[in-house]
Amino acid sequence: MRLRTDFWVPAYIRRCSVEGAYAVLRRRGAAEAGAVFVKIDPLDGTCALYGPAPQSLTGDRPEERFFLQVPLNEASPLAAEEKLRREIAFDPDLWIVEVEDRQGRHFLDLAKE
Numbered sequence: 001m002r003l004r005t006d007f008w009v010p011a012y013i014r015r016c017s018v019e020g021a022y023a024v025l026r027r028r029g030a031a032e033a034g035a036v037f038v039k040i041d042p043l044d045g046t047c048a049l050y051g052p053a054p055q056s057l058t059g060d061r062p063e064e065r066f067f068l069q070v071p072l073n074e075a076s077p078l079a080a081e082e083k084l085r086r087e088i089a090f091d092p093d094l095w096i097v098e099v100e101d102r103q104g105r106h107f108l109d110l111a112k113e
Helices: 005-018 077-090
Strands: 022-027 036-041 048-052 067-069 095-100
Touching: 005 022, 005 036, 005 095, 036 077, 048 077
Parallel strands: 036 095
Antiparallel strands: 022 095, 036 048, 048 067
16 A cells, blocks of 8 residues: 555655755645655756656556656756646646755655666
8 A cells, every 4th residue: 555645745855854955845736646746956957857657667566656757858947847737737636846956866766667
């Protein structure tokens, strides 16, 4: 059974804080199972966006949350915001967490493609 999103997100924000990164919840979605998108801002004018990995890539661990980097046309904050806007239109129950870290660390479990 997967950990509820309303428990996972605060734990993730706390993990970022412990590691010295600043994280903030920008959008709260469905408490039980909302998808989570994480925007990483290394404070250099670029950014990266991570979203939920397809279930086909989670293998024998479907109870865990795995992420993939979301492909953007360019690594700009505007491109990430446009992608998030489209995702919200598709799924209004999603969560958005933004992390500021000069090293660009994401602290996420990435799926193997």
